[in-house]
Amino acid sequence: MTAAVDVATGHARADQLVDALRNAGIDFFTGVPCSLVGPVIAALEPLGYVAETREDAALGLAAGAALAGRRPLVLMQNSGFGVSLNALGSLQILYELPCLLLVTWRGRGGKDAPEHLVMGRAMPAILDAIGIPWRELGADAIAADVAWARARLDAAPGAVALVVPPGLFA
Amino acid sequence: MSAAVERAGAAPPLTTRTALAIVVPHLAGHAVVCANGFISRWAFAAGDRESHFYMIGSMGLASSIGLGIATARPGAAVAVLDGDGNVLMNLGALASIAAAAPPRFRHVVLDNGAYASTGNQPTISRRVALEAIAAAAGYARVARVRDRAGLEHALAEHLDSTGPTFLLVETAVDEGPPAPRIPFSPPEMTARFRSAVGASVAPSETR
Numbered sequence: 001m002t003a004a005v006d007v008a009t010g011h012a013r014a015d016q017l018v019d020a021l022r023n024a025g026i027d028f029f030t031g032v033p034c035s036l037v038g039p040v041i042a043a044l045e046p047l048g049y050v051a052e053t054r055e056d057a058a059l060g061l062a063a064g065a066a067l068a069g070r071r072p073l074v075l076m077q078n079s080g081f082g083v084s085l086n087a088l089g090s091l092q093i094l095y096e097l098p099c100l101l102l103v104t105w106r107g108r109g110g111k112d113a114p115e116h117l118v119m120g121r122a123m124p125a126i127l128d129a130i131g132i133p134w135r136e137l138g139a140d141a142i143a144a145d146v147a148w149a150r151a152r153l154d155a156a157p158g159a160v161a162l163v164v165p166p167g168l169f170a
Numbered sequence: 171m172s173a174a175v176e177r178a179g180a181a182p183p184l185t186t187r188t189a190l191a192i193v194v195p196h197l198a199g200h201a202v203v204c205a206n207g208f209i210s211r212w213a214f215a216a217g218d219r220e221s222h223f224y225m226i227g228s229m230g231l232a233s234s235i236g237l238g239i240a241t242a243r244p245g246a247a248v249a250v251l252d253g254d255g256n257v258l259m260n261l262g263a264l265a266s267i268a269a270a271a272p273p274r275f276r277h278v279v280l281d282n283g284a285y286a287s288t289g290n291q292p293t294i295s296r297r298v299a300l301e302a303i304a305a306a307a308g309y310a311r312v313a314r315v316r317d318r319a320g321l322e323h324a325l326a327e328h329l330d331s332t333g334p335t336f337l338l339v340e341t342a343v344d345e346g347p348p349a350p351r352i353p354f355s356p357p358e359m360t361a362r363f364r365s366a367v368g369a370s371v372a373p374s375e376t377r
Contacts, residue, residue, distance in 0.1 A: 028241075028242060050241060050270075052234075052266060053262035053263075053265060053266055054260075054262055056228075056230075056231065056234075056260075057231065057234045057260060057262055057263055057266065058234075059228075059231070059234075060228065060231035060232075060233070060234025060235045060237075060238060060260075060263070061234050061235070061237055061238035061241065061266075062238060063228075063231070063234075063235050063238060064203070064234065064235040064236060064237060064238020064239040064240070064241070064242065065238040065239070065241065065242040066238075067201075067223060067235070067238070067239055067360065067363055067364060067367070068201075068238070068239045068242035068243045068246075068367060069242070069364065069367075069368075070242045072238075086227070086228060086229075087228045087231060089227070090226070090227025090228045091225075091227065091228040091231065091235075094226075094227060094356045095356040095357060095359065095360045096356070096357045096360055097360060
């Protein structure tokens with residue numbers, strides 16, 4: 001990984017993201033950690049973030065929350081995005097259950113530990129192939145990107161992804 | 171006859187179908203998540219309600235979906251009708267459910283020892299006691315039953331206990347005509363479940 005962002009900036013951006021999520025009505029938080037979103041998880045813990053054991057189990061949890069009227073966020077590393085494909089296809093997308101994904105982009109640009117390179121290269125095409133609208137979260141556009149995601153969820157309930165590049169939060 | 175079946179003794183007197191016909195009438199007032207495959211189809215045949223959510227994919231996740239409902243609605247009565255193949259596919263959910271400890275969470279596992287909807291290939295559940303895994307994870311109460319009287323007694327006891335509870339019903343594979351398919355589309359199932367649990371959220375409502 002190439003990223004470097006100072007700790008204070010990373011936490012400030014995480015706070016911006018969490019404010020934007022709350023403004024967008026996202027009100028249920030779960031996932032499996034990645035170091036790239038460490039500050040985000042720290043900021044979500046006071047809001048009841050639920051640590052799950054696997055990414056597809058987190059999507060099951062989110063589906064139940066959505067059935068009970070919540071608007072969930074599931075955060076994960078893109079390695080876990082691979083684990084998630086069947087749940088996304090046969091649960092969130094099939095049943096039109098809204099779910100905002102916050103997926104980190106390990107392996108972006110081919111610069112990372114070897115275990116991240118294949119998924120880092122393939123993730124954009126996989127997101128497109130299964131029909132998940134996605135955007136890379138920009139440091140100067142956090143609120144706008146979250147608002148975009150919420151609008152997409154309203155327009156077509158299912159999964160929408162915000163992809164987190166290295167160096168944004170950590 | 172395999173060694174595992176010999177160890178277990180005679181075939182269980184209940185099938186998944188007949189066990190669900192006993193269980194489902196007791197679940198009024200519960201949000202009910204029905205695992206994919208024949209469990210959803212036999213649960214539907216046993217008595218449909220709008221508060222039933224029938225999975226047709228995402229195998230293994232019925233327990234996680236039930237936990238999501240219970241987490242989003244603390245105190246809600248939630249029942250998960252699960253299968254041995256499903257539980258084995260997502261054993262981590264047993265830990266998550268025990269850790270969260272929703273007090274009215276009822277896990278009912280129809281354990282026929284087989285992947286019924288793909289042709290009855292054996293699972294490993296005749297050699298692994300799933301209720302013992304649930305107990306070790308920290309479920310408040312677990313039981314294994316294999317006949318009508320045992321099921322009715324344990325079910326009444328579990329529904330009256332602080333959860334999460336885990337009731338494993340040993341069943342035989344269903345023979346005969348297949349279960350009817352669920353007649354609703356997946357988005358229809360979402361809409362009617364939400365309406366039944368009072369969770370309808372139009373996009374403009376809660377901004």
